[in-house]
Amino acid sequence: MGEKAHLFWDSCIFYAYFSNNTAAYDLSGVEQYIAEAKAGSVVIYTCSVALAEVVPSAFIGGKHGSFEEFLRDFRNAVRLVDLNPNVMLMAARLKDLPYRKTGGERKLGTGDAIMLASCIHLIENYGVAVDAFHTFDSGKKRGLDGGKGMPLLNYEEWCEGFDGSQKDLAQKVIDLKRCNPVHPTPSLLHVRHEVPADKEKHMTEESGVQEPVFHTDSETIYGANKATGKNGHDQKNEDSDDLDSSVAAPPTPPKTENIIQASAVQKN
Numbered sequence: 513m514g515e516k517a518h519l520f521w522d523s524c525i526f527y528a529y530f531s532n533n534t535a536a537y538d539l540s541g542v543e544q545y546i547a548e549a550k551a552g553s554v555v556i557y558t559c560s561v562a563l564a565e566v567v568p569s570a571f572i573g574g575k576h577g578s579f580e581e582f583l584r585d586f587r588n589a590v591r592l593v594d595l596n597p598n599v600m601l602m603a604a605r606l607k608d609l610p611y612r613k614t615g616g617e618r619k620l621g622t623g624d625a626i627m628l629a630s631c632i633h634l635i636e637n638y639g640v641a642v643d644a645f646h647t648f649d650s651g652k653k654r655g656l657d658g659g660k661g662m663p664l665l666n667y668e669e670w671c672e673g674f675d676g677s678q679k680d681l682a683q684k685v686i687d688l689k690r691c692n693p694v695h696p697t698p699s700l701l702h703v704r705h706e707v708p709a710d711k712e713k714h715m716t717e718e719s720g721v722q723e724p725v726f727h728t729d730s731e732t733i734y735g736a737n738k739a740t741g742k743n744g745h746d747q748k749n750e751d752s753d754d755l756d757s758s759v760a761a762p763p764t765p766p767k768t769e770n771i772i773q774a775s776a777v778q779k780n
Contacts, residue, residue, distance in 0.1 A: 517554045518640055519545065520631040522647035522664065523565040523623060525693055526558065530582070531570045537648055541695040549589035557640070559599075559630035560592045565623050593630045598637075602629035606685065609678055611662050611670040618670050620662040624649065628664070632684050646693040664690055 528537045529546075548554040563579055576582040583590060593599075603625035611618045634640045651663025662670060668686045671679070 516552070517548075517643050519554060519556050519693075520627075520634065520642050520645045520688075521556055521558045521562075521693070522627050522645070522649060523558070523562040524648045525646050526562055526579070527566050527570050528648060530566060530576055530579070531572075532575055538694075540698060541693045544695045544699055545693060546586065546589065550586055552588070554589075556590045557593055557631070557634060557642070558590065559627050560594050561623060561626045561630075562592075593634055595626070595630075596633075599626065599629045599633045602632065605681055609671075609674070609682060613670050613672050618651065618660060618662040624662065624664060628685050628688070631688060643689065645688040645690045647690060648692060665692075 525542060527533075529539055529542050532539070545554055545556065549556045566579055568578065571578055576585070583592075603622070606625040606628055607620050607622065609620070611620060628645075631642060631645055635642055645664075647664045649661075649664040650666070651661055653661050667690065668682075671682045671686070674682055
């Protein structure tokens, strides 16, 4: 197996997946990435703010009973980047940028700003080479003021007239590969909303594809021990459950065991 792919997911990806919203989105790539993450070839990151943005009603009639249940079942597949003051300060600066293009203005929502800042923080402070920032956000949703929100997919189109420091900050977002979660090599086994269950089972048996391996090792906790290298790849550490006493861990759902903690002090 080659190098693991490192993906960062916006809350809307989880929301669509948990609610099985195949009417609005093609979820075949999402399901394939999750299967690969569970098998160990992909690592999926998201910010812990997703726990607040994906509301309980999204799980009614969906694939999982709760986000907590999902994190337990996919313990080594999905990792939460926890909030810290540095992430929040960057999010505030991203929100404060005067997003404009000819004929209009947009405002970046708080949740979107935190997601972007978390991904940038993961790259700059932990050396994780994030291959893509996956989102469905094309700016169609309305903000609290009733206006259309800032799109994440074509973010760069709304950065007209920025000065030097504003350009430098916006460039951090522009440099992220923001795209829909379309898999580069789609597998028919994961187009679940198009393939009947009985035919899918037959296809699996014919192809010889094995079910993803379920990993049960406890997850590395970033910023709390030395179990993860600078490049973000896993290193075995039998004491990975022991938190550094200098890290103040906020309340989290019990037994998720996959939170990337970060101290409040900016790393040099």
